[in-house]
Amino acid sequence: MNIEIKDIQKRFGDFVALHRINLAIRQGELLALLGPSGSGKTTLLRIIAGLEQPTSGAILFGGDDLVGQSLRERKIGFVFQHYALFRHMTVFENVAFGLRVKRRRERPGEAEIGKRVRRLLDLVQLGPFGGRYPSQLSGGQRQRVALARALAIGPRVLMLDEPFGALDAKVRKELRRWLRGLHDEMGLTSVFVTHDQEEALELADRVVIMNGGRIEQIGSPESVYEQPASAFAYEFLGNVNRFECTISNGEAVFPGGTISVSEDVVHNGGEAIAYVRPHDIEVFSGPAIAALPATVRYISAAGPLAKVEVAAADDRLIEIELARPVLRALALKVGSLVHIRARKARVFRRDTEPSPGEALSMRGEGRYPEQATPPAPMWHI
């Protein structure tokens, strides 16, 4: 089922939760709505599901406009963040609920309901738990009951609000993999909301990055990670080092060094921020061309990548990730003097920098249209 979201807008009083959202969800894909809290991702999900009405706009399901249609007619499977299981019903009754409340004409017989519920419980690996109450289940089991319950109505689309938010790390990983498998098996169009970038990048076919009631970027996990379309996306997807700089005569200047840049979009004399991922920084034990001198402050070598923190001349801390053989070859110690250089960086104009604490909706209007603009020019330090 193709879902087309056209110009959806949502206001709560004076507050605009969603600014004219346009989005096409493709048949059979697993789509992630990713963003910080307050970005409007859950509101968007709830509007698509019909739990809330948009202020304006249309939602087309295979061509039919759904806005104003009752939830019953929409047939959308919705999995709630806190599961919202009916605590006075057994697991079996929870899953059967959607079948039992169908209009008499469409309602399957008792035997058929039993058969379908048992099949679903087997599917979510809860076959023996039908007689239990939700309070007798673990978090992961409750989540799977919620999923089976949503699947019972034969939904056209499956929607999940922070599906793993309330689970501990290990269960979360397991369930994630299991859900991906289930999705591939059933081929059901699915949309899920998350604030966890790792979850979105690992699980989804496509990721929609939202911020301040707008879509910042849409793309495959690789493309949004490798080519973030905005400063916000850059900061939101993984760790990043920020270097404030000013641009003059094709050079980005910041404390501790001057970097020549091939100017394109950044105006002369403009304030800018250079973003560098920790694993995109090269470390030299001796002086190197256009490298910044720094002192090693901290080394953590637990895990596949060693984390190194160095301080530049102005005491700014810079995070670096090194493969362990590299670390060994450099023979770094706390206090070692090194030179660092960015292998790869991106510079954004200063005013596009995300500013936490400020009203996000105050940011520039319509800078990033629905589809990601071609990546801005790359700057080499």
Next chain:
Amino acid sequence: MAAETKAPASGPAPASAAAIDEPAWVRRLLIAVGLVFIGLFLVLPLVAVFVEALSNGIGAYLAALRPPDALAAIRLTLLVAAIAVPCNLIFGVVAAWAIAKFEFTGRSLLITFIDLPFSVSPVISGLVYVLLFGAHGWFGPWLVANNVQIIFAVPGIVLATIFVTFPFVARELIPLMQEQGTEEEEAALSLGANGWQTFWRVTLPNIKWGLLYGVLLSNARAMGEFGAVSVVSGHIRGLTNTMPLHVEILYNEYNFVGAFAVASLLALLALVTLVLKSLLEWRFGHELAASRH
């Protein structure tokens, strides 16, 4: 279906989701049913008290409050409340300290016993003291021989009032103090405070609004109690008549203005109690026990 969607009704958007709201007419109907019910059963009787009391004008109203019997009833009611409420206040605090701050076997049984007076008819609350202290009661002959009068006298009224208001303070304080736990008291002790200092400086400030709440409710009941007091009072005008009993006597004598004039004082007391109670709940709701009533 039209592509243009209908905007939600103007005005402040409800925080709740549109998907699970009742249609407006259902909402209005339910509000109307609720309000009519409250109006019919709660507001109208309250209004009737004042209308009846003032039916012969304000002069007649004030005159009805001046007879010595009426004044004596007011005095007795205040006296009884002034004895009963502090007694139960002290009991409530002490019992709550033992029950809420310590773990011991039989604790829930004790709480059940404290609740007992709430589940007993007011008439029975009076009856039990007659059975103990009345002329034919367990201690009756001894009391007569020693010329002590409890039933049909003020001590009986006080005892019956203590009985019916017994649980209020304890019931408010026990859940509140349980919720607050013992950490702060333990901290105070570890800092060198003694038991009394800990109680006065740590425990009491933490429970003061809950305490006031319990006192408020128990005072309203103490001043308004009818059934229990009626059984033990003997209805001696000017001596053992409390205000509610005085209302009955005047009413049975067809002195309606008099009856409703005294009743209006009690109704005012109820209104003041409600206002103070609501104020406490709004201002200090988080410092009151989670469970009400």
Next chain:
Amino acid sequence: MFARFLPRRAPSVLPGFGPALGFALAYLSIIVLMPLAALVLRPAELGFSGFIAVVTQPRVLAALRLSFGASLIATSVNAVFGLIVAWVLVRYNFPGKRIVDALVDLPFALPTAVAGVALTALYAPNGWIGRILHPLGIEVAFTPIGVVVALVFIGLPFVVRTVQPVLQDLDREVEEAAASLGASRWQTIVRVILPAILPALLTGFALALARGVGEYGSVIFIAGNMPLVSEIAPLLIVIKLEQYDYAGAAAVGVAMLSISFVMLLVLNLLQRWHRGR
């Protein structure tokens, strides 16, 4: 020495457990337990057959039937309207909501005698409401219906105040889940909301019922107190006491308490069964 007689307790550094518990137990015993013991033991002097003879007098049976029957009817009325009031107070906004909310407690605060005379004034044939009902042939005051009216007044806050917090805490997500699974609003209310608040409703029902059975002040004015017709059990106790029939009064009291106890037990079991399911 003294500590040995105290109930077993978990160790605590807080002082005052012994004296506090001792005082509380002594006060409780004098004020509540001993008098109640006198009530329970007093009918013993009648013997078992004497006790049965007292409580099966037609007048006593009629009074017990009225007290429990009227309370049951009034509480059922309150279960319905109290639920509506609680729902409206929790879910909807309307002007004056806070005042209405505060007013619900009026029956707790208003002395019962005042409620009694006020209700009588309203429902007497020449009263504001009686004047409307009288021509229709409906007599409220001085009939069993009057008893029900008074008990509705007394019982309302019990139902509202037990249901209200549960309704408040009800997770709206659960209702949305039901809706997203295709349930109509009505199905959601019947299958999801009502089962969730049923235990609280039963508790409120039990409290209001117990209170109604024992209620005296607000009833005796409006009831008319005709033996065998509109005479409630607590009034019968008062009448027997005035005749110095202490044992008879205590017997009626014990009968009332026993029936109340059995009813509350049944409600309690019902609730436990519901919770354990």
